[in-house]
Amino acid sequence: MTGPFRTPTGGRIDRTRPIAFTFDGRRYTGFQGDTLASALLAAGVKVVGRSFKYHRPRGLVSAGSDEPNALVTVIRDAGRTTPNLVANEVELREGLVAESQNRWPSLAFDVSAVNDLLSPIFVSGFYYKTFMWPKSFWSKVFEPVIRAAAGFGRAPTAADPDGYAQRFVHCDVLVAGGGPAGLAAALAAAESGARVILCDEGPEFGGSLLAEPAATIDSAPAAQWIAATLATLAAHPRVTLLTRTCAFGYYQDNFVALLERVTDHRAAPDPALPRECLWQVRAAQVVIAAGALERPLVFPDNDRPGVMLAGAARAWVNRWGVAAGARAVVYTASDSAYAAAHDLRSAGVEIVRILDLRPDGGPATAVARAAGLTVETGAGIDRVLGSTAVTGVVTARHRADGTTAAGETLACDLVLTSAGWTPSVHLFSQSRGRLRWDAARATFLPGTPHEAARSAGACNGTASLADCLDEGFAAGAAAARDAGHGAVAARRFAATGTAIDIGGFAGEAPHGGNRDRTRAFVDLQHDVTAKDIRLAVREGFRSIEHVKRYTTTGMATDQGKTSNINALAVAAAATGTSLPAVGLTTFRRPYTPVSFGAFAGASRGDLFDPVRRTPAHARATVAGAVFEDVGQWKRALCLPAPGESEGAAVAREVRSVRATVGLFDASTLGKIEVVGPDAATFLDRFYVNALAKLPVGRCRYVVATRDDGFVYDDGIVARLAPDRFHVTTTTGGAARVHALMEDFLQTEWPDLDVWATSITERWAVMAIQGPQARAVLAPLVEGLDLAPEAFPHMSVATCTVAGIPARLFRVSFTGELGFEVNVPADHGAALWDRLAARVAGHGGTLYGTEAMHVLRAEKGYVVVGQDTDGTLTPDDVGLGWAVGRAKADFVGKAGLARPDLAGPGRRQLVGLRVEDPEVVLVEGAQITADPAPPPGTHALGHVTSAYASPNLGRGIALAVVEDGRSRIGTIVHVPMPGGSIAATVVAPVFWDEEGRRLHA
Amino acid sequence: MLLVPCPWCGPRPELEFVAAGEAHVARPSPDADPTALAEALYFRANTKGLIAERWRHLHGCGRFFNAVRHTVTDKFVMSYRPGDPAPDLARLAETLAAEAAL
């Protein structure tokens, strides 16, 4: 015996294997096979949580994942602290540590329970009404108080140390739900030879049969049939059986996401196993066998611990050997609850009375009376007595004229309720299947499917066990057939078991209390009462989606599984319409909460995003490089000497390149090899530049736009041979420029015989820049004369450098004499070694991206994406000279012809000079004509690049300014928090305007 | 996640593709007047119903193609190669409606 409420025998628990666990610090013992919920119930723990708004004590209501109250935090250690678990889904394991939530300091004494007395302020829309004013109160007062007092559990304090797996699988038939209908469906599909996946959220298959040991299928006890069926399925090599696996999301084209809990139920998990596995299944056919959810009746104080669903109490006694109380009152609007009454009585629970809301009861009424149970029809509960536990109920007698007479007080410690069952149409609805209203059974059922899906069993409104089995088998056979497999002989099952009662009652049950004052809870998890919903309707909310948001009904972690239909019915009654007219709110994924870990899978830490490193990365690391992220690339920002600050390093690097020579790893530049008889024609059309006549051995600086005419990318086109070009792009633009080339080649000019191949990672690129560049490089070069007249600026050639086959470019992004050596990537580090040694020998420097930026800004070279923003034409940024206007066509020609792109008022690239050499403007700062611009002043433009220039001994800036070129020599203003900074508009070139150094 | 029908590779998960906008929008001619230019560059049909759109099987064969998709149901109706004629979407819609009614 593990508690006062454990039955001496029965259930699927193993009484020979006791398990110790703690709840809120207290030690308890349960059995192997228990859930945390069943073990607590057996131990007599009535209060398992406090409610969200009012902090009312709450007990267990359901035995499944739809439980609204019993949310717990399970703690293994700081990083393995999982909040918001449903106690029914927490399997008992040795040493389990669980805590209740939403209470402080303890469940028994909760300071926020005062909220219960303040309930008038927590009415519908209290978020909107209470916290409107004053604004500053929100962040300082309301929010902290609400966060401390409310909320569902706390986040873990350390990083999650566990692994999460993700699997992508295909199958012919996915069966979601392993109850009788799902098992039969899987059996039929497996017999046809289909690849089948059967999943169920519980730890064992069987569904409702697990709670009904007396049921028989084909003359055998249900348990035997389950075992035999599972053995048959397991013997099929093409069947995958997944327990503890919830089909939580149904996406387009039969893509269904399953979450498998792999190790949480183990006392000592195998560290090699993932904690959870996200299965991403693409199924040819899906059979939804999701079952049905029991609805509670809604009546005053129906939230008191001890008021629970009849089916849940039945499951606890039959499956887990727990009698939830000693004296029970049953309150029902359906026949289903009678089965619970019989089973609990067999377990020794006194059934004080069955109150049946139906005037004449149902077929089960006479049977119950014959068995000696006291049944009162046309009766209900006026209110529940007790606060932390039920102590009794006051009954009500409903007259034919709709009035209610007070009944009597019945002492009890358990109230079982059932309004009927709601088919679980969540997955079907997620799949965008249309629901239909079944008037006869007063319920929404799956109608026209949108995907290749079928519903079978209780989720399809099918009530009896035999019908569920037959329908499941037929659905599995049909699904396999539609997936291309052979026919399976139809099968009929002989079965005895309890039929669920679809339909029944929905909404707030009649009672004699004041409906504007009594609290009859609809949504237990979000503390929404029937009067809250009526208030929302009175305040003008008509659409059920608005009522839902205003009252927050159905918006808690349980998504209103037990409450939605009751909420709709209350709203329908309040608006004077019918339930189908009100309609359903959207069923959203996921069906049950899914951990972030499962979605993230391996995409964490270093694996969150790919890291791209250049071939010389390790060399730069040894040289002390500080790296920055440029897209996925790691680039050396600067390479400080020991003890040198980053700022000092950048200044030294910048000076050194201009004074002697520098070595820069430019391998991240995008590179595309464009080859073919029509390569020149293609590039001539693709770039704004005229390229058709580019001689072999020459390079050209190029600008790309799309047809809109705005600068998209820039780079160098180098002609290696009449039909072969080496094209560079910006680091960030490599992929999109290649995609744009492919787009034009494949769809616009398929007649051109051209291949464009991304070669970014094939080549390592080392830039040697500075007056000593030739001296550094020349001794390493074979097969090429580097003399200025033999190999002038903008030349390209193949040769060997340091014995390595190379493509050598004479290009410069610094304004100095410069070369870029391309060698196969495998030789990048070796080339670096040779060049770095020679650069050092010439008193030069290694430099990084920050120095590169300063050097290019001193020369006024733009960086696409920094100095341009997708609204600037080549001419706007001073590159109008590059546009081959005489060409018949090129990408962007039409866009550039727009009159408004050539008219006045265009923002143009200029330089800004501030009088005080110490002032460095801030990138992004706005530019105005007025030194003290009032709010709303039109900005003339903004600063795009700004650096301290060591070579010029002052701050420099590039900016885009309306009609900027015609403003040269005038003063503009840069308003900053400390006051406006006056700046003179100047030409955007600060260094060697004549370009002599470039051509040295 | 959609299953996108690549005309060369067959149905593949959406992850492998990039969408590339409405199909059969003629590239503006170099001497297009401003209205025609704006139409070609910036205006799209935004249809509720069947649309022909461009896709690229980027992480697959790398090829561009066109496909007809229903913007309400998200179902693909057909796909075809670049250069193939544009299907008559109105007639296609009628055919589908007739099939659905059967």
Ligand SMILES: [Zn+2]
């Ligand atoms: Zn393909």
